[in-house]
Structure formats: structure tokens, C-alpha cells
Amino acid sequence: MSLKKVFNEDGYLRGVSAQQYPPGSVRHRLGRVLDHPRTPKILAGVTLAASAGLPLARGNRKLQIAAAAIIGTCNRLSEMRTPYGRDGADQMTAVITQYRLLTALIADEQKSDDIFLRAVNFQAGLSYAVSGISKAFGSSWLQGDALPEVLQTEAYGRGPAAEILRRHPKLCRALTVGTVAWEAAFPLIYTLPRLQATYALSAVKSFHVGVAATMELPRFVWGFFGSHGAVGYALDTRGEKRTFEKSVLGISAGVTLASALIAREKRKIADQRRLGPKGAKRLEGDFGVVEYYVNHPPGGPDQSKPVVVLECGLGQSLESWEWVAGRLAVNYTVVRYHRPGYGFTKSRASSGDLVAAILDELGAAGEVMIVTHSIGSLSAASYVTDPRFTDRIHKLVIVDGTDPDLLGADRSDRRRLGKFIQAQVHTLFAAVTGIYEWAPNSVERQAGYTPDAQYAHVQFVFSPRNIVNSVREYTKVDTDFALANLRKVKSTLLIASGENAEQQSLLAEKIKASFEVIDGSAHRSIIGYKNYAEQVESAVRRFIDE
Structure with missing residues (x-):
């Protein structure tokens, strides 16, 4: 909400949604409204209000689901307006709000909440692991160059914390390689005793706080912290039947196997x-x-x-x-x-x-x-x-x-x-x-x-x-x-x-x-x-x- 120039028509986060539709069409006119420089601030303001409504509506399930719907809608409109400039925190926020809406369709509130939390937990574990494995195939991450390169950009390297890291390249490279290691190893948290798992989650939270401070991205805190509660829920219910996780893994494995066999036959x-x-x-x-x-x-x-x-x-x-x-x-x-x-x-x-x-x-x-x-x-x-x-x-x-x-x-x-x-x-x-x-x-x-x-x-x-x-x-x-x-x-x-x-x-x-x-x-x-x-x-x- 504090940004101004980047959303202008000559800024790097300018709206481009209207460009894909013929001039004069209804979609083009709607796109022009979405692309207006003031629109991101309006969306951010509505998102902030809905976000504040989540804790204020604690105990009122319907209001919380409505707030999640508003946040998810604003997030989606922002993606439509500018297809770039999004990051993992935006994606995780979208996942949480969309899962909340989908599970709200289940009449049994207890079952709805259980499936919602397990789905978010599954997504969190998958996101961290896939991110780490993907980085492991990128030479700039394994060689420790990725974070220094990010901190050289205008968007993510302007803060005082970024300047400190630039003055300590060895620390910066160690953090880069360390990120690959802990993200890829995140699923191991489910094998730890509850107390040690809590410490591990706290370390992950510290990482996101560090990212938020260094790159001036506070949404990194809220976007990923929002999934950690679901991870804690999964850790606390490890003794119960995991029908959701088994179903997801079974369906995923079945679809992947079928896809692999079809491609092989083709x-x-x-x-x-x-x-x-x-x-x-x-x-x-x-x-x-x-x-x-x-x-x-x-x-x-x-x-x-x-x-x-x-x-x-x-x-x-x-x-x-x-x-x-x-x-x-x-x-x-x-x-x-x-x-x-x-x-x-x-x-x-x-x-x-x-x-x-x-x-x-x-x-x-x-x-x-x-x-x-x-x-x-x-x-x-x-x-x-x-x-x-x-x-x-x-x-x-x-x-x-x-x-x-x-x-x-x-x-x-x-x-x-x-x-x-x-x-x-x-x-x-x-x-x-x-x-x-x-x-x-x-x-x-x-x-x-x-x-x-x-x-x-x-x-x-x-x-x-x-x-x-x-x-x-x-x-x-x-x-x-x-x-x-x-x-x-x-x-x-x-x-x-x-x-x-x-x-x-x-x-x-x-x-x-x-x-x-x-x-x-x-x-x-x-x-x-x-x-x-x-x-x-x-x-x-x-x-x-x-």
C-alpha cells in the first residue's frame, strides 16, 4: 500500500490484463479498470480489512470463511492484473484461502475443518520439499550465488538488512546453500518428537522473518505462518487415522503411474x-x-x-x-x-x-x-x-x-x-x-x-x-x-x-x-x-x- 510509482502505467508492476482482449470489448473495459494504478491499493486495502476480520471473527466460522473468500478473490484479481511480481507467499495465501472455500462446502463442520487443516499441511510440506529439490538442480543455488543475485535487484535489495548481507558474502552464500538443505529436508519434521518438531517449526519461522526483513516482504511472514498451524495440527494428530493423507498420496501415485504408462505407450x-x-x-x-x-x-x-x-x-x-x-x-x-x-x-x-x-x-x-x-x-x-x-x-x-x-x-x-x-x-x-x-x-x-x-x-x-x-x-x-x-x-x-x-x-x-x-x-x-x-x-x- 506504500508503493506508488511501480503501479503506474510506466512502472514495472503496471496492469496488463486488458492487453489480451480486443479494444472496446467488455473484457477489455473491465481489464482497463483492473489495470488502473489505484486498483492495487484498493485490493490491498480490502485484503487488509478482511485479514483483520479473521482474528476479530474468531469463533464465527462463517465470517472467517467469508473473509478468506475476500482475501482469495483479491489475490486472484491481483494475479490477473499483473502476472509477474508474485512470489511463494502469495501462492501459499491463495492456497489457504481456496482450500478454506472448498472445504466449507462440507456440511459437517468438524470434518470440514479437519480436511482443511490436513490439506494445508500437505501443501506446506510439499511446497517446502519441492522448492528445495528444485533449487538443488539450479547451479546458482548450490554454488551460493542465488541470494547475492536477488539482493542486487531493485525490488528486493533496498533494505538495511540486505545491505548488511551484501557486506558479508560468505554468510550470504552459506544462507543460500543452507536454504536448499533445510527446504528439501522439511518432510523429516513429521518424524521428530513433538517438542523437537516445534523447535524446527520455530526455526522455519525465523527464516521467514529473516526473509521478510531482508527483502522487505512482510507478507512472507503471514503467508507461510498461516500454514504452520496446519503442520502443528498434523503433528498433534499423528496417532489418528490419516485417511486424507492416504487418499491424497494414493490418488497422486495412481494418477502419476497412469500418466507415466500412457506416455510410455504413446x-x-x-x-x-x-x-x-x-x-x-x-x-x-x-x-x-x-x-x-x-x-x-x-x-x-x-x-x-x-x-x-x-x-x-x-x-x-x-x-x-x-x-x-x-x-x-x-x-x-x-x-x-x-x-x-x-x-x-x-x-x-x-x-x-x-x-x-x-x-x-x-x-x-x-x-x-x-x-x-x-x-x-x-x-x-x-x-x-x-x-x-x-x-x-x-x-x-x-x-x-x-x-x-x-x-x-x-x-x-x-x-x-x-x-x-x-x-x-x-x-x-x-x-x-x-x-x-x-x-x-x-x-x-x-x-x-x-x-x-x-x-x-x-x-x-x-x-x-x-x-x-x-x-x-x-x-x-x-x-x-x-x-x-x-x-x-x-x-x-x-x-x-x-x-x-x-x-x-x-x-x-x-x-x-x-x-x-x-x-x-x-x-x-x-x-x-x-x-x-x-x-x-x-x-x-x-x-x-x-
């Missing part, structure tokens, strides 16, 4: 399709097995034109090139393949060996043009100077390619590498549990292929084996001579996504490539969305004809 179906008569081909030889797909022009292979070889991005499937390959195949033979470790490719050979084997199988002895996406540019760099290809590869197209210098820097920086590993672990978790089948994911948001291709692509990307292999490729792919090798190609075109245009322009300068930008596209959508892919294909076709 991946099996995708693999069976690949093994079918219309699926990709497999070539066996001394090099092992390579999975590949060939698109020929309607009239058959044309030896007078170059064969176009498409290199996939990190962890991406053959289907990721579906739109581009289909259009190029009108005039050219187009080859896609999976590098070692991906899909059905089981080989320790180099990318150059696999490409050479596929071209020999096709009887293609003429010119070859390489088109790469993402880290596929480094795969191409490993063989464009190979004697088997130097007289055949005269043109190279890089679509939003990986800069070897940047990749080398990322891999040598523990924090950047840690962030990449963390992202892959999250993806692996989603793959194993099957969560990706039920929740929006970045793969589907940045790809819009035909249904069959989309199905195969999503199942491929969320295959645990392919996820693990993408980590291997990311950490092992050679970057030492990549720039020098790419510069040796006679003519190179770099096509950048709008998202990475600036960084890609620097890469184009390094390899002396022509440069084009597909406005509005992102790293994956540049070949995943049909309209962007068509622009990529047109640029490739113009480049071939030059």
Missing part, C-alpha cells in the same frame, strides 16, 4: 509407426545403424541437382524439418537423418560417416547442400572439410545456428551448464511421469505440424533416451575448429529467427555468411510453424539458384 506407438512401411528407413553397416528419411521429387531423383541434407537441432526429430523438407522435395532429393544416439540410430560413427553412407546407399555422387538448424551447424562443421565432401559441398545454410564460441563459454561456466542440465532434468521428469501429455509444453507451443508429424515429433522430444542423448551431445560436440571449418565453405547463408537476430548477426560475421531474418519467429518455431518454415524454404531455394 512413445511405443510412435516408435512402431517409425518401424512401419511409411516410416523412416534404417541402414546397417560397419558403422552401426542409422535412421534416415528421403523425400524424392515426384519425377524421381534428379542427378543434375544437389541433394539437400538436413541436420536436426539438439534433441529434435526428423519431423522437425517436415514443412521445409516437403516443399524442397518438389524439386530436390531431401535427406534427413538422426545423429548417433537419437531415435533408431545406433552408431559410434561420426556424422560425416553416416551422411556418406546414406548418400552411397542412394547412389548420390554429385553436389550436396547442407541445411542445418541449431546445433546441427556444429555437426556439419565436423565434415564439410572432409575429403569425401570438400568437392561436393559448395553451399551451406545455417538456420538459427549454434555459435561455437558461445557454446564453449556456456559449457565452461558451471552456472550456465547447470541451468542447461536443470532444464533437461525437468524435461526428463515430464517425460518419465507423462506430464507433458496433460500440460502445455514448449515443444507444442513452438511447433505446428500435421497431426501425424506433430505426434511423432512430441513423442520423440520427450523420449527419455533422446533427452539423455541431447545432454551428451551438448557436452561432447566439438567446437574447437568449427568456425574455421564453416568459413571454408564457398558460400554460406545464415537465416536467423527474430528472437536471436542480434546474436546470429554476429555469427554471420564470424563465418562470412549472407544474413536473413525471419521476423516474429523463435528458435524452434522458425521451422516448426508453417508460415515461418515456408519463408526458410524460399530463402534456401533462392540460395540454391544463385
